[in-house]
Amino acid sequence: MGELRDQFWELPLPDLNRAEWEALCDGCGRCCLHKIEDADTGEIEDTNVACKLLDTGTAQCSDYRNRKAFVPDCLRLTLAIVEDVPWLPKTCAYRLRAEGRPLFDWHYLISGDREAVKHTGVSVAGRVINENDAGPLEHHIVDWDGQDTGALR
Ligand code: SF4
Numbered sequence: 001m002g003e004l005r006d007q008f009w010e011l012p013l014p015d016l017n018r019a020e021w022e023a024l025c026d027g028c029g030r031c032c033l034h035k036i037e038d039a040d041t042g043e044i045e046d047t048n049v050a051c052k053l054l055d056t057g058t059a060q061c062s063d064y065r066n067r068k069a070f071v072p073d074c075l076r077l078t079l080a081i082v083e084d085v086p087w088l089p090k091t092c093a094y095r096l097r098a099e100g101r102p103l104f105d106w107h108y109l110i111s112g113d114r115e116a117v118k119h120t121g122v123s124v125a126g127r128v129i130n131e132n133d134a135g136p137l138e139h140h141i142v143d144w145d146g147q148d149t150g151a152l153r
Contacts, residue, residue: 023109024109026092027117029060030122031092033144047140091122121147
């Protein structure tokens with residue numbers, strides 16, 4: 001896995017070791033929500049429907065280690081994927097660093113506060129519904145980017 005180096009979050013993404021890569025996530029939970037892609041336009045809409053493994057109260061995966069066994073299509077973010085997927089939130093630490101931008105000051109690596117992501121309104125904790133209870137995704141479209149603008153510089 002490797003050690004966490006001082007200020008590793010300022011290094012280019014390709015230089016991070018595995019432990020640093022994992023530690024970069026702010027834990028917002030946005031990538032664990034279902035999205036709807038328009039088959040014609042390719043446009044993607046966000047929903048407030050969470051993967052069945054997401055703890056909707058904390059926005060943490062309830063079985064991160066074994067998640068692939070239960071959710072085979074769970075996307076493990078890699079450098080190539082971060083550069084390729086259009087739907088990572090503007091606040092996502094991987095997206096920011098892939099674009100050469102610094103982390104926001106509420107990110108726990110900067111603020112030292114794991115809860116700050118919730119206070120800023122970026123975390124989906126307490127604001128999402130489990131996919132097993134949700135019904136049709138079309139009834140759950142949410143503009144998350146519009147809601148977290150206060151957290152953006
Ligand atoms: S969107 Fe980015 S920062 Fe948020 S949980 Fe997913 S990988 Fe982590």
